[in-house]
Amino acid sequence: MSADNEVARAVRDLVLAGDRYRGAVGRSAGLGASGVSTLALLFLEGPATPGAIARHLxxxxxxxxxxxxxxxxxxHVRRRPDPADRRSCLVELEPGGRRYVAATYDDFAERIGRVVAGRSGAEIAxxxxxxxxxxxxxxGPGAGAG
Incomplete structure (x- = not known):
């Protein structure tokens, strides 16, 4: 197998493992992949409009x-009026949704930390x-084409 193919396979395996991880943590909270992604978006980016969430997903x-x-x-979330556009609303995390995402990210970081442990700064970079x-x-552009 060529080095390019080996790297492509490793990246594919990582993406699939990430999908399985997201599915498992979602099922533990009764959420599908879109629900997990929405909560993660709101956790990382803050409140968003339903339209922005739709585009993201x-x-x-x-x-x-x-x-x-x-x-x-x-x-997990609540809607509130958007002060910048009274025709729209903003979606934000409720405390329970925030705790769920924070715990998920803590678990994820701990797992990745096990892989990073012992590696040099140059390797990590x-x-x-x-x-x-x-x-x-x-x-990027053209994603999913072909």
Whole structure:
């Protein structure tokens, strides 16, 4: 197997492992992948409009509304009027949703920390640089084409 193919396989395996991890932590809270992604977005970026959430997830605004209805009913998020646009609302995490995401990120960081332990600063910088570049190229223009 060529080095390029080996790296591509390793990245694919990492992406699939991430999907499985997200699925497992979502199931533990009764959430699907879109629900987990929405809570993570709100945790990392702060309040967002339903339209911004729909764009982030690549779904319709109607689907985002249904998702937000479920997340709100479960006590993970709440909607409040958008002070910048009275026709819209902002979605924000409720304390329970914030605790769920924080615990998930703590667990994730602990697991990755086990892999990082004992590595040199140069190794960590090289791997982080590669992963950032791979993330950018996979999410960039033309993603999903071909």
């Amino acid at each position: 690549g779904i319709t605004t109607a689907s985002a509304t249904q998702l937000l209805d479920r997340l709100e009913a479960a006590g 090289a791997v982080a640089g590669f992963l950032h570049a791979a993330s950018n190229i996979l999410a």
